[in-house]
Amino acid sequence: MPESTDHRKFSRSTTECNMVFTHPSTGAKGTAISLNLSAAGILFKTHEKLTQGCSLEISVQSVNPNTPPLNAIVEINRVTPIEDNLYEIAATIEGIKGV
Template sequence: MLEYDEKRNYIRMEIDCDVTFKLADSDELHHGRCSSISGAGVSFIADRSFDPGKAMEINVIPKNTVTPSMTAFIEVIRSTQQGNGSYEIAATIKSIKGE
């Protein structure tokens, strides 16, 4: 039996759904794909890189109508270029926007 000791405060869930996002000081809306989310962070695929420390607003749009969308304010931790030219953006969730 394999043993796994989770070191994170929140379990990361792998997901695949649409996201929209924008820099805090911009109205320009970008589109991407969310790849994982937890209670403390999110990672998503974007067509460009963003510098660490950048503040953003992200809207995670689930595939089904049972789960509501989530809008959060995030801070970029890192951008990692993928083999296909896209970027995986890892970010910390600073707060979740209320309805």
């Protein structure tokens, strides 16, 4: 059996949900689609080119209307171009915000 090279502390859940983000320093807003989520991080795609190391306030909207949104502060770890004007963003969840 092949050994896994995934050394993450938390498993990922696929979460294709709409999300919005805000740059805390400027108040600029953007939209994205979350791809997966764990207890420690999130992967999403957006048309906005973001900067590694910057912080964002995010709100991930659940597809289930009875589930409240995930509101959090994240720090961007990786920005990968995946198509023309589309980027895959990996971020660490630094804190959860109240509703």
